Structure formats: structure tokens, C-alpha cells
Amino acid sequence: MNTPSLKLRWVLSEDEVRRIAELRVTDPVAKQWLARLLDERRRLVATIQGLARQVHYLRQRIGQAAEYLDGLAGKAEETARAPWPTQQPCPRCGAAIERVAVDYRPEHGHRTVHRHPDGTVCEGTAKEHPAAGPGKVGGRHP
Numbered sequence: 001m002n003t004p005s006l007k008l009r010w011v012l013s014e015d016e017v018r019r020i021a022e023l024r025v026t027d028p029v030a031k032q033w034l035a036r037l038l039d040e041r042r043r044l045v046a047t048i049q050g051l052a053r054q055v056h057y058l059r060q061r062i063g064q065a066a067e068y069l070d071g072l073a074g075k076a077e078e079t080a081r082a083p084w085p086t087q088q089p090c091p092r093c094g095a096a097i098e099r100v101a102v103d104y105r106p107e108h109g110h111r112t113v114h115r116h117p118d119g120t121v122c123e124g125t126a127k128e129h130p131a132a133g134p135g136k137v138g139g140r141h142p
């Protein structure tokens with residue numbers, strides 16, 4: 001993810017606040033403006049801190065939601081594999097494997113292929129093609 005950096009300096013530092021507080025200002029209008037500046041700074045700091053807490057909470061909730069959804073998907077996956085309880089799941093598509101074989105093609109050499117009960121044939125592993133779905137080599141086989 002490419003998030004733009006927010007290195008904006010929009011809050012007076014603690015050192016600047018200390019230096020402002022130490023100023024010997026006699027003009028009442030200037031004193032009033034400095035007091036307003038420090039009040040604004042306190043409000044801004046509180047707002048930024050509040051946002052940080054909200055983002056932290058949101059990230060925790062997103063993590064919980066992802067965990068919950070993964071649990072639901074895991075149960076659905078278990079149900080889908082139930083008819084083939086002894087078969088291993090395909091590393092590429094997750095469906096039960098009927099048979100593992102080695103396929104040879106001149107352009108790729110020898111590769112492991114996974115044949116499924118529905119005739120689908122997957123080639124390779126999820127590691128080789130992480131974003132891919134079932135990798136059909138020959139579609140249905142006899």
C-alpha cells in the first residue's frame with residue numbers, strides 16, 4: 001500500500017509552547033492572542049489524539065472482522081470437502097484432489113498437476129501463482 005507521508009508541521013512543539021509561556025509580554029492584546037494560540041494548540045492536540053485512538057480502534061475491529069470472515073470461509077471450505085474426507089486439498093485451488101500426476105510440456109518441462117473429481121486439472125502450486133484461481137491445464141480429462 002502506498003500511503004502519502006503526512007509530515008506536516010501543524011502543531012507547536014512542547015519547546016515552542018514553553019518559550020511562548022516564558023515570554024515577557026506586557027501588551028494585553030498580545031497576551032490575549034498568545035493565550036488563544038495555546039488554547040488552539042491544546043484543542044488541536046486533543047483532536048489529533050482522538051483521531052489516533054479512533055484509527056487504532058478501527059484497525060482492531062477490522063482485524064476481528066477479518067478473523068470472523070475467515071472462520072466462516074473455513075467452515076464453508078470444510079463443508080465443500082466433506083464428500084471427499086480422505087482426499088488432500090489442492091494447493092492451487094483448495095478443492096479435493098482425485099489424483100496427483102506429472103505432466104510434461106516442452107515449454108515448461110515436468111510439472112505436478114492435480115486432477116479433481118469434476119475434471120478440472122490444476123497445474124503448479126499456490127506459491128507459484130498466489131493470485132490465481134484454479135489453474136486449468138487441460139480442462140476436463142477422460
Ligand SMILES: [Zn+2]
Nearest residue numbers: 090092093122
Ligand atoms: Zn485445484
